[in-house]
Amino acid sequence: MTKQNKLILAVVIVLLGIGIAVWQAKRSPLAPERSVNTASKPPVMAPTAPQSQPAAAPSAAISRQRQYASIPFMERHAILVDIKKKDLASIYRIWLEAGRVERDLLKQGDVASLLATALGERKANPELLEQMRKFIADSANSNHDRAQLISVLGDAQTKEVIDLLLGLATALMEKGPKQAVLDAIGQLGTGGGNHEDLSPALERVWRESDDQTLLVYVAKALAQVGASSGINLLLDSALTQQDNNQRRAAWGALVSAMILNPNAVPPLAECLATQPPGSAGSKLARDTIARMTTPAAANALLNWLQNADGSAAPLAHDYVIRATSPAQLAAWESALNPAVPFRSEKNREAVRAGLAKFHRDHGY
Numbered sequence: 001m002t003k004q005n006k007l008i009l010a011v012v013i014v015l016l017g018i019g020i021a022v023w024q025a026k027r028s029p030l031a032p033e034r035s036v037n038t039a040s041k042p043p044v045m046a047p048t049a050p051q052s053q054p055a056a057a058p059s060a061a062i063s064r065q066r067q068y069a070s071i072p073f074m075e076r077h078a079i080l081v082d083i084k085k086k087d088l089a090s091i092y093r094i095w096l097e098a099g100r101v102e103r104d105l106l107k108q109g110d111v112a113s114l115l116a117t118a119l120g121e122r123k124a125n126p127e128l129l130e131q132m133r134k135f136i137a138d139s140a141n142s143n144h145d146r147a148q149l150i151s152v153l154g155d156a157q158t159k160e161v162i163d164l165l166l167g168l169a170t171a172l173m174e175k176g177p178k179q180a181v182l183d184a185i186g187q188l189g190t191g192g193g194n195h196e197d198l199s200p201a202l203e204r205v206w207r208e209s210d211d212q213t214l215l216v217y218v219a220k221a222l223a224q225v226g227a228s229s230g231i232n233l234l235l236d237s238a239l240t241q242q243d244n245n246q247r248r249a250a251w252g253a254l255v256s257a258m259i260l261n262p263n264a265v266p267p268l269a270e271c272l273a274t275q276p277p278g279s280a281g282s283k284l285a286r287d288t289i290a291r292m293t294t295p296a297a298a299n300a301l302l303n304w305l306q307n308a309d310g311s312a313a314p315l316a317h318d319y320v321i322r323a324t325s326p327a328q329l330a331a332w333e334s335a336l337n338p339a340v341p342f343r344s345e346k347n348r349e350a351v352r353a354g355l356a357k358f359h360r361d362h363g364y
Contacts, residue, residue, distance in 0.1 A: 153184060
């Protein structure tokens with residue numbers, strides 16, 4: 001082979017190699033190019049059926065309330081015991097935070113009950129009471145929180161808080177909070193225990209106020225507290241004054257309030273002994289004593305009956321069949337003893353007949 005032919009063959013081989021390389025490149029793109037192209041075009045996803053929106057997550061307040069409610073009772077009790085050991089200002093702050101920060105109504109209610117107990121057992125300082133007054137007076141606070149704090153003060157039933165309640169009763173103009181204060185005043189003297197230290201403040205308002213609505217609630221509180229001075233004040237207003245706000249309020253309180261304090265009995269018994277038997281005053285005193293369930297009241301009514309003439313026999317029968325306490329039944333049973341003197345035997349026989357009917361009606 002000539003030198004010229006060898007040169008031609010070499011050129012052909014080179015061209016053939018170039019052609020093969022170009023053909024392979026067209027069939028198989030380079031890997032880096034394939035990677036870039038794939039990333040620039042996201043894969044098309046097959047359409048799917050629309051999904052319903054998930055339910056909204058419970059609010060933070062509900063979550064916290066459920067979390068507190070889910071705590072076992074003994075653990076919650078331990079938490080409250082620990083809170084009760086704190087000073088009054090700290091307990092008040094925890095109550096505020098439970099309502100306004102944590103939005104936990106269950107915890108707020110538990111701490112409110114604890115705060116009422118603590119206020120009843122300890123003396124609140126004037127600074128704390130002033131904070132409470134401002135909170136109740138501020139219409140920017142919720143009516144729920146204001147009413148709950150008012151109820152706490154009423155449940156405490158101490159002379160440190162009564163002036164605060166009585167002041168709010170005249171200062172508040174909003175119907176809801178004002179009514180809550182009046183309701184708290186109307187509950188004073190209930191729940192057991194002796195609360196005669198509340199009577200002086202109530203008596204002062206009774207003498208000085210001409211607010212008809214307030215007088216109704218103050219009269220009820222005076223009757224329930226049951227201090228002799230307060231009962232005398234109500235009896236005087238009911239029996240000696242003309243038809244005015246005080247007379248109506250006093251009469252209404254005596255005929256409806258549940259009086260548990262035995263110290264209320266002596267002024268009522270004295271009224272019963274001095275009022276003419278058929279008078280309105282005699283009936284007011286009798287009916288008030290008859291509703292009291294204490295032994296002192298039952299004995300006072302029996303003593304009146306022992307000294308009354310025979311015209312009281314129908315009343316005796318009526319009081320006996322309406323007995324509502326063991327103390328009353330014991331007093332009526334003692335009247336059957338021949339050693340117990342009666343001015344009129346008609347009254348003793350009326351008691352006997354009344355007891356027989358009572359036992360038949362009650363099955364024993």
